Amino acid sequence: MSLEKNVQRMLLENPDPAKIGRGLIFVLLKTLLTPASFFRTKSEKRLNLVLYDYARKFFRNPERAVFTSLFAPIELVHAFNLLPFSLEIFAAVAAIMNLAPELLARAEKQWLSTDFCSFHRVYMQLATGGLLPKPAFLLATSHTCDGTFKSFFQVSDHLSSPFVFLNTPYHRDREGVRYLARQIKEAVKRIEDITGSALKSEDLEKVFHFSNEARLVFQDINDLKGSGSPLMYGEEALVFILVFGNLVGTRAGLSLFEAYRKELLSRQERGFDRIKGKKRILWLHLKPFFPSALMTYLERELGAVVVAEEINSVYWDDLNIRDPWVSLAEKLLSNYWVGGIEKRLGYIRRTIEEYHIDGVIHFSHWGCRQSNGGVRLIKDTVQEYGIPFLNLDGDCIDARNFSEAQYITRLEGFMEILG
Ligand code: SF4
Numbered sequence: 520m521s522l523e524k525n526v527q528r529m530l531l532e533n534p535d536p537a538k539i540g541r542g543l544i545f546v547l548l549k550t551l552l553t554p555a556s557f558f559r560t561k562s563e564k565r566l567n568l569v570l571y572d573y574a575r576k577f578f579r580n581p582e583r584a585v586f587t588s589l590f591a592p593i594e595l596v597h598a599f600n601l602l603p604f605s606l607e608i609f610a611a612v613a614a615i616m617n618l619a620p621e622l623l624a625r626a627e628k629q630w631l632s633t634d635f636c637s638f639h640r641v642y643m644q645l646a647t648g649g650l651l652p653k654p655a656f657l658l659a660t661s662h663t664c665d666g667t668f669k670s671f672f673q674v675s676d677h678l679s680s681p682f683v684f685l686n687t688p689y690h691r692d693r694e695g696v697r698y699l700a701r702q703i704k705e706a707v708k709r710i711e712d713i714t715g716s717a718l719k720s721e722d723l724e725k726v727f728h729f730s731n732e733a734r735l736v737f738q739d740i741n742d743l744k745g746s747g748s749p750l751m752y753g754e755e756a757l758v759f760i761l762v763f764g765n766l767v768g769t770r771a772g773l774s775l776f777e778a779y780r781k782e783l784l785s786r787q788e789r790g791f792d793r794i795k796g797k798k799r800i801l802w803l804h805l806k807p808f809f810p811s812a813l814m815t816y817l818e819r820e821l822g823a824v825v826v827a828e829e830i831n832s833v834y835w836d837d838l839n840i841r842d843p844w845v846s847l848a849e850k851l852l853s854n855y856w857v858g859g860i861e862k863r864l865g866y867i868r869r870t871i872e873e874y875h876i877d878g879v880i881h882f883s884h885w886g887c888r889q890s891n892g893g894v895r896l897i898k899d900t901v902q903e904y905g906i907p908f909l910n911l912d913g914d915c916i917d918a919r920n921f922s923e924a925q926y927i928t929r930l931e932g933f934m935e936i937l938g
Pocket of ligand 1: 636
């Protein structure tokens with residue numbers, strides 16, 4: 520039996536958080552040794568090691584573990600010296616490890632609708648199936664999807680762990696910001712009650728400092744790789760969400776981004792031209808996380824390179840320690856996926872213009888209403904620029920209906936239109 524099958528059997532047949540912690544070693548090895556990784560760099564290896572080290576801490580210290588939703592204000596959790604881990608990221612890890620098909624089949628046996636986003640179905644199975652530690656509490660926001668409240672509530676109820684929920688309003692106006700800031704302040708009190716420790720202002724200040732610095736460095740990375748000659752593949756950049764989802768506000772997160780910036784600057788100075796002259800793509804939403812050659816084929820074989828990724832956009836301003844709750848509320852409400860589609864369209868327009876985009880691809884993940892619902896308006900916006908738009912229907916987590924050949928045909932057709 521292959522190493523992969525052995526690891527899967529170990530995790531699924533005898534679930535134990537300590538074992539899934541060990542299973543992450545396997546993910547690490549697999550990521551480092553993937554055939555598409557000839558471009559792998561020191562910073563990418565460091566990213567894998569930092570994430571692995573963080574996951575190990577999370578599994579070994581369940582009393583400090585906190586389940587979070589992807590855009591929750593994890594700065595608060597780090598300020599309490601706790602360890603936030605996004606449940607959506609766990610679902611992506613399960614897909615990388617090829618565990619998702621079995622977990623999805625189990626969810627279906629429990630009558631969970633296949634219309635429900637597979638990120639939710641998989642992390643609910645992971646958390647309620649004994650594969651993750653019982654956390655100190657759960658922290659989620661209602662953006663960017665309505666399903667989060669329901670699935671986090673189920674997990675919290677099953678594990679009897681407290682659930683701290685922030686209801687993100689639709690509008691980013693004065694009233695909306697105040698409403699959310701009040702909830703954040705109350706959430707802090709609730710976390711103090713749960714943990715029995717008071718939030719120290721110097722700890723929050725330190726976390727805000729790391730978060731603000733990471734924001735600046737990350738914007739530099741986006742500009743370095745997006746505005747001039749391409750310096751890295753988009754496939755590699757799409758994993759940055761793993762850092763933003765768990766490590767923003769920490770020294771480790773900041774130093775990782777600094778390592779990437781340094782590497783890109785050095786490539787720029789050396790006149791790096793290995794991916795020069797390709798068609799420049801803006802990638803919207805996420806990508807399949809299960810093993811697939813989709814993006815590798817697009818970027819290595821078809822003459823395209825993803826120079827900008829929507830998920831990596833820096834949409835928020837600096838956090839302000841003098842007004843922390845309002846400042847965190849502003850950050851959450853600045854997200855392009857909160858409120859009307861105009862914010863998202865504005866981002867798309869700016870990116871097409873600033874990064875000289877030749878074509879736009881939207882990966883329409885099955886069950887993601889908030890993203891896919893805007894596809895028609897996105898298509899119209901992209902076409903105003905006279906450049907092609909491709910809507911790829913698929914699933915980021917569920918590989919069971921994935922047909923690589925079909926996707927490749929569609930990508931080839933798109934590239935023909937791009938010329
Ligand atoms: S893919 Fe869409 S529906 Fe699924 S978790 Fe993300 S935002 Fe929610």
